[in-house]
Every structure is written in structure tokens, then in C-alpha cells.
Amino acid sequence: MHDRAVGRGPRVVVVGAGFAGLAVVTGLRRTRARVLLIDRHPYHTFQPLLYQVATAGLNPGDVAFPARTLVRRGGRADFRQGRLTAVDWAARQVELADHGRVAYDYLVLAFGATTNYLGVAGAEQHGLPIYTLDDALAVRRRMFGSLERASAFGSDHGELTVVVVGGGATGIEMAGTLAELRAATLARDYPRLDAARARVVLVERRDHLLAGFPERLRRYALSALARRGVEVRLGESVARVGATEVVLGSGAVIPAGLVVWAAGVGADPLAGRLGCPQGPGGRICVGPDLRLADEPAVFVAGDLAAALGPDGAPLPQLAQPAIQMGRHIAAQIARLSQGGTTEPFRYRDRGIMATIGRRAAVAELSGGLQLTGTVAWVAWLGLHLVTLLGTRNRLSVLLNWAWRYLAWRRGSRVIVGG
Ligand SMILES: Cc1cc2nc3c(=O)[nH]c(=O)nc-3n(C[C@H](O)[C@H](O)[C@H](O)COP(=O)(O)OP(=O)(O)OC[C@H]3O[C@@H](n4cnc5c(N)ncnc54)[C@H](O)[C@@H]3O)c2cc1C
Structure with missing residues (x-):
């Protein structure tokens, strides 16, 4: 035309x-x-x-x-x-x-x-997605708000439990980071809380994580999460999300202070x-x-x-x-x-990657090469830094990552609008 x-x-x-x-x-x-x-x-x-x-x-x-x-x-x-x-x-x-x-x-x-809430009862009402900046800030507010309340008034098991629904890249990145947050800062920043009672549960309805990734990388991700203490429940679907719990299809009830909905778009x-x-x-x-x-x-x-x-x-x-x-x-x-005609779109696969946490990631490059561990993690950091827009943003992210991963500290823990 x-x-x-x-x-x-x-x-x-x-x-x-x-x-x-x-x-x-x-x-x-x-x-x-x-x-x-x-x-x-x-x-x-x-x-x-x-x-x-x-x-x-x-x-x-x-x-x-x-x-x-x-x-x-x-x-x-x-x-x-x-x-x-x-x-x-x-x-x-x-x-x-x-x-x-x-x-x-x-x-x-x-x-x-x-x-995509997949029609699950209560998911939209009680689950928090991470799709926009506002969503991410709402998760942050809820999480640190719960910790502060629990520190001030005490807590049962549920308040300190985060359930992440969905074992795709976003779900494993979220669960892995939460587990690291618990290990690195909870005991130090919240001495009145029993860090061992803070659970991170990842629920995935398939019998494997990371659909679309090769089997070897899925197994690596599963063991990396397990090493960080994430309780991974494979082959379990979520039947209902309530204000203080998640009910699985099997009937099991997981008390939860925060439900992160990462089950797809x-x-x-x-x-x-x-x-x-x-x-x-x-x-x-x-x-x-x-x-x-x-x-x-x-x-x-x-x-x-x-x-x-x-x-x-x-x-x-x-x-x-x-x-x-x-x-x-x-x-x-x-x-x-210029008066020409259109050409068909041809996609060139550049590979896929996901990170589980510090020095743990998986990547499959376009030629089929599979990477795990520190090499994949460095590749993941580099790619995200390069793709991010703006020199100021890149420098800020680099500084935060350097602080967090080298000094093993959090760069910022701000409860925005809390
Ligand atoms: C939490 C998360 C993690 C992800 N991680 C990865 C990853 O590691 N690697 C990867 O490759 N991909 C990842 N993705 C997927 C990737 O971000 C998307 O595939 C990509 O952003 C799609 O680009 P897009 O331009 O189609 O849409 P988007 O980037 O979603 O942009 C859509 C834009 O449209 C605007 N908009 C929406 N509705 C309206 C409206 N009615 N009127 C005007 N504006 C509107 C929005 O504000 C937004 O700016 C992730 C996605 C999420 C949510």
C-alpha cells in the first residue's frame, strides 16, 4: 500500500x-x-x-x-x-x-x-501485581509496613510470609530477592523479629519453573531458590486469595501478609x-x-x-x-x-535470561549456549545496565548494585508514602 x-x-x-x-x-x-x-x-x-x-x-x-x-x-x-x-x-x-x-x-x-488475574477469586482485590511503578511502590509499602507493625506489635506466622504466585522470570526474581533481603537485613534491621519465621513461598501451577527456558536452567533456578530458603510449591494452583491467606487448589491454606501476583500478563x-x-x-x-x-x-x-x-x-x-x-x-x-511498500517483520531471537539473586542467574543465548551462576548473573547485570535509559539512571543503578552486592547491603529502604 x-x-x-x-x-x-x-x-x-x-x-x-x-x-x-x-x-x-x-x-x-x-x-x-x-x-x-x-x-x-x-x-x-x-x-x-x-x-x-x-x-x-x-x-x-x-x-x-x-x-x-x-x-x-x-x-x-x-x-x-x-x-x-x-x-x-x-x-x-x-x-x-x-x-x-x-x-x-x-x-x-x-x-x-x-x-492477568486468571479469574482467581480475590486475586485482584488482595494480590499485588508488579506491572507499573505504582504497583512496585505498593508492594514496597505493604512489605515494610508489615515489618514495622510486626516489630512494634508482634506477629503471627502469616504477617511475615510473602506468597509469590507465578514461577516465571518475574516470580523467581521477586522470590529470590525477598529471600536475600530476609537473609541480609531482616535480623540486623528488625532485631525484635524472628527472621526464621519470615517465609517466602513461590506457587507455580506447572510442574516446573521458567516456562520457555531449557530444562537444565529450570533445574538450576529451582535449586538456587531452595538454597535461599524459598519454599517452592510446584504443580499447585491458587484457588482463592484472601486478605490474610492464600488457598491452594489442593485445599492447603498459607497464611500470608503479602501476596505478589506474578502469574502472567x-x-x-x-x-x-x-x-x-x-x-x-x-x-x-x-x-x-x-x-x-x-x-x-x-x-x-x-x-x-x-x-x-x-x-x-x-x-x-x-x-x-x-x-x-x-x-x-x-x-x-x-x-x-517515500512511496514504497511494506516488508514482513522477522524476529531475531537474542536469547532469554532471568536472575535468582546475587551471583545466580540463568541465560540461554541466541546460539543455544546456556549459562548459569556468576557468569549468567554478570551478563544479566550488564544487559540491564546497557538497556536502561539515561546516564543518570545507569550510574544510580550501578551505585546501588555495587553497594548492595559488593558490600552486601541495601542501597535504599524507603517506605514511600507509608
Ligand atoms: C515486572 C516485569 C518484569 C519483566 N522482566 C522482563 C525481563 O527481564 N526481560 C524482558 O525481556 N522482558 C521483561 N518484561 C516484559 C517487558 O517489560 C515487556 O515485554 C515490554 O515492556 C513490552 O513493551 P511494550 O512497549 O509492548 O509495552 P510496555 O513497556 O508495557 O509499555 C506500554 C506503555 O503504554 C502505556 N499505556 C498503557 N495504556 C495506555 C493508554 N490507554 N493510553 C496511553 N498510554 C498507555 C503505559 O503507561 C506504558 O508506558 C517484564 C515485565 C514486567 C511487568
């Missing part, structure tokens, strides 16, 4: 300042496109490190980057804070919650996914309200070039897009697919603007 706005710099509206949206903005930097980035927050969130904010290893500002600074580097790009509520397909305009309307020649939908209900065709997990179906079949001026990227990998299966909802989709879309918009 050829562009209707050839020669006059198309108006490109990008909804979502996540990995995918930013890759679009960056990719269009040297073109004539007039880009408007829209996000409900005035900042980009680096989700892979949210669990470290939740466990007070990092400060909120370390994993957020101002959207306006980003667009300033993006040539003709501009930023508008706003929450997308609808798209007027006929008029080619997006509608925002503040009643603003913005016209586009090309639209990129990249507003990500959201927490689902489509934002907005995806359905827009009327786009939805595929697996509610993600929006796209053509090979990442456009909507009925709206050739509209691209979908990142977690929101049901793009297919080389094996025909939907791509994992991870940063690399989002970044690569964003870059591809920028290139296609540039091609269309």
Missing part, C-alpha cells in the same frame, strides 16, 4: 512510551515524520527492574525516564500525556480520557499488556474495546508487516501485538520482540512515506 501523505511529512501518533513505542520514535528520528508520542504517564518505565523497586533495592526514579527528554532527542517528535480511550477509525483520530482528539496519518498502538481491556480482532491472550491480530488487516495506516507493536515468530507461534511478551517490532514499524512508515 502506498502512502497518502507522501512528501509532506506524515503525522505519526505512537500510543505507549514502552520499549516498542520508543523504538518507533527513535527509528523515525531522521525522517520527515512529525511524531507525537502519547502515554498515560509522563515517563517510560523499565519494567524488568520493577521488582528491585518493590524490594527497595532501587529507587523509583532509577527505572523511570522522562518521556519529554526522550522525544527531545527524537528530531521532530513531541509528547502528550494522555490515556487512550478510543480510536475514531473513519476520522483517523485517537480519543483521550481528557476529551482531547489527535489526528494521525499513521497510528502505532503500543500500549502494552496488563496483569493479559490483554488490556482497551484492546477489546477498540474493536480490533484479538488472538491468543487477547493480543491484537496483525498482518506479517504488523499492520491491522482492515486499517492499513495502523500498526500494532510489543506486548499488545499477536505477532508470530519463525515457528508460527506468537512471540513472547518480552522487551526484545517489542524493540524489534518498534524498529520494524519505523522502517515501514519511512518506506510508505
